[in-house]
Every structure is written in structure tokens, then in C-alpha cells.
Amino acid sequence: MAAARFVPQALQATRGYATQAGAVKPPLMLHGLAGKYATSAFVAAASRDAKTLSQVETDLKQLKSIIAPPQQTPESVKARDFLANPVMTHAEKADGIKKMLGGKEGEITRNLFAVLADNGRLGDTEKIIDGFLELMSAHRGEIEVTVTSAAPLDKSTASRLESAIKGSQYASKGKSVKITQKVNPSIQGGLIVDFGDRSVDLSVSSRVSRLNSLLQQGI
Known part of the structure; x- marks a missing residue:
């Protein structure tokens, strides 16, 4: 029940960020659906402040270290299988993501993954993270x-x-x-x-x- 309430709240919050972030432009154009999710997260974070942008980057780097470490591990295989599983319930997805993020993630990161779970796009997680990190690199020059x-x-x-x-x-x-x-x-x-x-x-x-x-x- 809590997970069912969480997703609509996340969607509403994301729409709010998009509205207030109209003046924020990404440093480069990413293509594809994963690029759009990455860009939305970047714009949402950048529209707040540098600290929020840094928080999202830290969250996503932490998640990438779990699902795509330099060398594949049993834990990374399990995490990737979880993200690619199309038949899980919202409650199972929310619980799994919560464990992977560790509970210390920022609001925008939580909202991003709630939307991905709701739209059946958790399988694009690694591409979205790579896109966000590419935007951060361009942002820093x-x-x-x-x-x-x-x-x-x-x-x-x-x-x-x-x-x-x-x-x-x-x-x-x-x-x-x-x-x-x-x-x-x-x-x-x-x-x-x-x-x-x-x-x-x-x-x-x-x-x-x-x-x-x-x-x-x-x-």
C-alpha cells in the first residue's frame, strides 16, 4: 500500500521539478529514452542547487558500483537480474530498490527510481546512470x-x-x-x-x- 502511494507522489514531484527547472539547460543533448530520464534527473537536481546535484551523482555512482563493478561478481549479477525482471510487483520493486540505494539517497534519486519502476524501465538503470554521469562530466568541463x-x-x-x-x-x-x-x-x-x-x-x-x-x- 505504501509503495502504491509512493509512485504517484514521485510522479507529481517530478512534474513539479520540470516546471520550476525551465531555465536550467543540460550541458549536452542525450538521445534515446534512457537519455531523457538522465537529463530529467540532471535538470531536476540542478534546478535546486549544487549540493543536490552532487547528492544525486553520489547516489548513482554508489548504485553503479553495485550493478556494474569493474569486474562482474555474483552480487552484481543478482542486482542486474533484479533490475531486468519484468514480473515483479510494485512492492517488490520498491523494496529491492530501497535495499540497493541503502536508504541514504536523496529525494530526487528516490523519485527517479519510483518512476522507472512504475514505467517498467528499471532495466535501463545502467544506461541512465551512464547518461547522468556523462552530463556531470560535461557540466564540469x-x-x-x-x-x-x-x-x-x-x-x-x-x-x-x-x-x-x-x-x-x-x-x-x-x-x-x-x-x-x-x-x-x-x-x-x-x-x-x-x-x-x-x-x-x-x-x-x-x-x-x-x-x-x-x-x-x-x-
Whole structure:
């Protein structure tokens, strides 16, 4: 019963934020439904104050650390299965989200997930979080660089790589650089570095693919 009352209240609150946030514009345009949810959360938080914006960012980073840690865990698989489950009742969804958020989340974060649960969009949670964090990076004027490796980088290698990226011509535009590390065993070795609309593929899997292509052309 409490969960049934919570969702309409959340929807009403979200509509209220949209009205008062008319003067707030996101720093970039995100596409797709997940992008719209992320943008709505950003605008709602930014229309209040910087502290609220920071609170939502902290909430969503905490949630992402549970559902999408650098390396998959049994807990992260369970959390993702929960979010993707289409047959749960509102009460089950509300209870599960409450446990995942830990009860310390801000009002806008609670409202966001109440609306997602009500609209059957909890499966888009990771995309929405990524969209919100992308907006925050743009809001701070950061250049986001994603480094993908086959295994977690040791501290020494990660430090040298970070220094090289920050000292590169691409980073010398008066903006700070935010580096995100990802692990993808399928690349077999080497690195893939993504920044802006560019990508540098130095992975072993890419080299093997190019070699196979050359061998096939020679046959």
C-alpha cells in the first residue's frame, strides 16, 4: 500500500521539478529514452542547487558500483537480474530498490527510481546512470577518456598511462581529464582508448583480426 502511494507522489514531484527547472539547460543533448530520464534527473537536481546535484551523482555512482563493478561478481549479477525482471510487483520493486540505494539517497534519486519502476524501465538503470554521469562530466568541463584492458591495470601502469593522456595534445585544451578504466577479457591484451568521437585500438584481438584479414586476402 505504501509503495502504491509512493509512485504517484514521485510522479507529481517530478512534474513539479520540470516546471520550476525551465531555465536550467543540460550541458549536452542525450538521445534515446534512457537519455531523457538522465537529463530529467540532471535538470531536476540542478534546478535546486549544487549540493543536490552532487547528492544525486553520489547516489548513482554508489548504485553503479553495485550493478556494474569493474569486474562482474555474483552480487552484481543478482542486482542486474533484479533490475531486468519484468514480473515483479510494485512492492517488490520498491523494496529491492530501497535495499540497493541503502536508504541514504536523496529525494530526487528516490523519485527517479519510483518512476522507472512504475514505467517498467528499471532495466535501463545502467544506461541512465551512464547518461547522468556523462552530463556531470560535461557540466564540469571534463574530457572523458575510457581505457579498456583485458585485465585490471596495476597502479604503476595506470599512473603512467594517465600521465601520458593528460600530457597529450588532445588534453591541452584547458579542460580536465577524467579517466575511466574498464575490463574486457575478450580483447586478449593491449588497450583500447576511447575519447570523444575517437578511438585508438591497440588490442591484441584487433591485431589478430587484421592479421587474419591479410592472410585471407593473400589466399
